[in-house]
Amino acid sequence: MNIINLMNFVLQVSVVQVEMGLQVCVVFLCGLLSLNVFVHGARQSQDIKCGACRALVDEMEWAISQIDPKKMIQTGSFRINPDGSQSIKEVPLARSEGNLLELMEEVCERMKDYGERVDPATQRKTYLRHTSRDGTSMDLSDVTLDSRVSASLKFACETIVERNEDEIIEFFSHETDNVKDRLCKPENRSL
Structure with missing residues (x-):
C-alpha cells in the first residue's frame, strides 16, 4: 500500500x-x-500626435497664405509718451498675434478633412488631406476615412495648440523656417 x-x-x-x-x-x-x-498603442499614439502636429502646421501655413500680405494692422501702445510719440508699429495682418490666435481656435476643426494612410513596408501611419482646398479630385486609393481617426487627430491637435500656444505664435509671427521640424520633433515632450 x-x-x-x-x-x-x-x-x-x-x-x-x-x-x-x-x-x-x-x-x-x-x-x-x-x-x-x-x-x-504608444506607437499609434505617437503617430497620431505627429500627424496632428504636421497637419496643424500645414493648415496654419495655408490659412496665413490666404490673407492679403499687403493688409497691415497697428500694434503696440496707443498711449502718448512724454516726448509726444507713440509706440505703434505696423505688422502684416496675417502674422499678427490676434489673427494667429483666431486661426488657432479654428485650425483643429479641419482635422476632419484628413484620412489615414498606412505605409505597407513600415506599417507607419501618416495622415493626409482627403478633401482638396480647390475642388480638384484627389487619389484616395490608399487613404482610409474613419471618424475615429479624425476625432483622435482633432483631440491631439487641440492638445498641441493648448500646450504650445506661445511657441506656435512665436514661430508663425516671425516666419520661422521649418516650423514642422521645430514644433513636431519627437524630442518635443510637450506634444
Whole structure:
C-alpha cells in the first residue's frame, strides 16, 4: 500500500506542477500580449500626435497664405509718451498675434478633412488631406476615412495648440523656417 500511495502522491504532485506550469505560462503569455498592445498603442499614439502636429502646421501655413500680405494692422501702445510719440508699429495682418490666435481656435476643426494612410513596408501611419482646398479630385486609393481617426487627430491637435500656444505664435509671427521640424520633433515632450 505504501508504494501505491507514494505513486499516487507523486502523480498528484506532477499534475499540480503541470497545472502550475500552465498557469505560469498563461500569465507569461498574457504579459507579453499586454506589452505588445502597450507598445503598439504608444506607437499609434505617437503617430497620431505627429500627424496632428504636421497637419496643424500645414493648415496654419495655408490659412496665413490666404490673407492679403499687403493688409497691415497697428500694434503696440496707443498711449502718448512724454516726448509726444507713440509706440505703434505696423505688422502684416496675417502674422499678427490676434489673427494667429483666431486661426488657432479654428485650425483643429479641419482635422476632419484628413484620412489615414498606412505605409505597407513600415506599417507607419501618416495622415493626409482627403478633401482638396480647390475642388480638384484627389487619389484616395490608399487613404482610409474613419471618424475615429479624425476625432483622435482633432483631440491631439487641440492638445498641441493648448500646450504650445506661445511657441506656435512665436514661430508663425516671425516666419520661422521649418516650423514642422521645430514644433513636431519627437524630442518635443510637450506634444
